[in-house]
Amino acid sequence: MRQQSGDASLLRRLNSAAILRVLRESEVATLSELARAARVSRPTAEVIVEDLLAEGWAEECAEGQDDRRRGRPARRFRFRAGAxxxxxxxxxxxxxxxxxxxxxxxxxxxxxxxxxxxxxxxxxxxxxxxxxxxxxxxxxxxxxxxxxxxxxxxxxxxxxxxxxxxxxxxxxxxxxxxxxxxxxxxxxxxxxxxxxxxVLAEHWRGQARGRQDVVYLFTGSRLGLGLLIGGRPHRGAHAASGEIGRQAGDHWRAYRHMTEYAIAVEPGELRSQREAAQFAIERARAGDEQAARAVGDFARQLGQGLLTVVNPLDPELVVIGGSLSQAGDLLVEPIRKLFSEACLYPPDVAASGLGGECxxxxxxxxxxxxxxxxxxxxxx
The missing domain is CATH 3.30.420.40 (ATPase, nucleotide binding domain)
Structure with missing residues (x-):
């Protein structure tokens, strides 16, 4: 919001911020509704809204046919997101x-x-x-x-x-x-x-909406981990949360199941780790049993690595994200089955719909x- 002039009172600025915040949180609001929610008088709300209209932060909603039939309706306003x-x-x-x-x-x-x-x-x-x-x-x-x-x-x-x-x-x-x-x-x-x-994106617009404790596993050209604890992304003592590091038993080397499959099927084709994984997933979806086994082995080994985080953290949800989340149930079901066997309180498991844009x-x-x-x- 544009800064008020130097002689504007603190009370005026407080009221302006309050009105703008109510507009942002409301789809549409009348002057009376804005005044009541911001705890200001209706004349004060009217003056502030006129300023917001002039500055481009608010816009007045057009009258509908039903409004015209009722006579003169109350003016309605909304926040202008494109400002x-x-x-x-x-x-x-x-x-x-x-x-x-x-x-x-x-x-x-x-x-x-x-x-x-x-x-x-x-x-x-x-x-x-x-x-x-x-x-x-x-x-x-x-x-x-x-x-x-x-x-x-x-x-x-x-x-x-x-x-x-x-x-x-x-x-x-x-x-x-x-x-x-x-x-x-x-x-x-x-x-x-x-x-x-x-994981912030998942909490905002993905599978983790409404959840407070979530483990997010990124799968693509590499593996990464995001933690949502108490509804907030966890940073860690050294801001290193999200860096997996080495895992006992090399659980995070799970890609080898699909790279070995891709090499066995097309030995002359050079593929990156992610490309081999996508190749195996596509073949598994097409009904190739060997590819399905490779993807299943990949998922189970991911799940074994996740157990070291899931059991002590006790999350509500594990989200499989990144470009390989397109595998959907091919990844989700083996992990879910493993959790049901190894966790006191098995979390739900879901594939992200945000893909590489997360x-x-x-x-x-x-x-x-x-x-x-x-x-x-x-x-x-």
Whole structure:
């Protein structure tokens, strides 16, 4: 919301923030409803709403035919979500994704670009800034008008937006990612670990809506883990939550079941770990029993690795996310069966519907939370 003039009273600013917040939370509201919810007089609400209309933060709803039949109806207003925009960026091992949304989270534009893990850090930073510029050019708003840019990246990320350690991207360890991107993008930049943002996205718009304690397993070209505890993404003592590390019994080397299958079926075809997994999943869905066994073995070994987290954490739900979540019940059912045998309170297991967009979508939510604090928090 635009800053009030220097002589505006604190009470006026408090009331303006309250009215705007009520508008955001309501689909449609009359002046009387706004005044009652914000605990201000109706004349005060009317003056504030006129200001919000002039500034573009609110819009008046058109009258319907039924309204005209009743005579002069009460004026109705709603929050104008298109008055501001945020950007969410996902930085993966080989792909960059970016999306622009309005302040209600409706996607206006989305783009992706490929990059190589060995790309110099400076080139990757430039590629991120170029992708943000390109997706905003498609969406309409200028970079300087964006409320915030959220960025999710692989690696351990501290509270200042610095990448403490990354084994997936060259030159990323020790990088002040927030600072470097802020020099390239003329908008507020926020940075966090990709798995924390993925589980945030699930809690916002995915399988974890309404859940408080969730384990999120990312499956794609690599494995990652996100934890939702008490309804909030867990950071850990060293901001390293989401980094799996080594597992006893090499449980996280489960991909070998599907890579060995792909090599046995087509020995002359070179595939990445993810491509081999997708090949096996497609063949299993087509009825290949050998492929189905390979996918089942993969799922069971994932489940065995998850037990070391699930049993002590006691979550309500385990979400299988990332690009391999398209396997659906081929992954979910073996894990669910294992949990029923090995857990005192077996959690539900579900495949994510967010696919590879989960990190960028979580980065959008991170940026929207920043926008909410900036626009709707009452000033002190």
């Amino acid at each position: 501001g925009h945020v950007v969410g960026v996902g930085v993966g091992g080989s792909r960059l994704r970016a999306m622009v949304t309005d302040l209600n989270g409706a996607v206006v534009a989305a783009r992706r670009a490929s990059h190589h893990p060995s790309m110099p850090a400076g080139d990757r930073l430039d590629a991120i800034a170029e992708l943000v510029g390109a997706v905003l050019a498609e969406a309409g708003p200028a970079v300087r008008d964006v409320t915030a840019v959220g960025v999710g990246t692989t690696g351990t990320v501290d509270g200042s937006g610095r990448v403490v350690k990354s084994v997936a991207l060259a030159g990323w360890t020790g990088l002040d990612l927030r600072g470097e991107l802020s020099r390239r993008i003329q908008a507020p930049v926020l940075v966090d670990n990709d798995m924390r943002l993925a 990190v960028a979508l979580g980065a959008v939510r991170l940026a929207l939370d920043h926008a909410d604090r900036r626009l709707f928090t009452q000033p002190s």
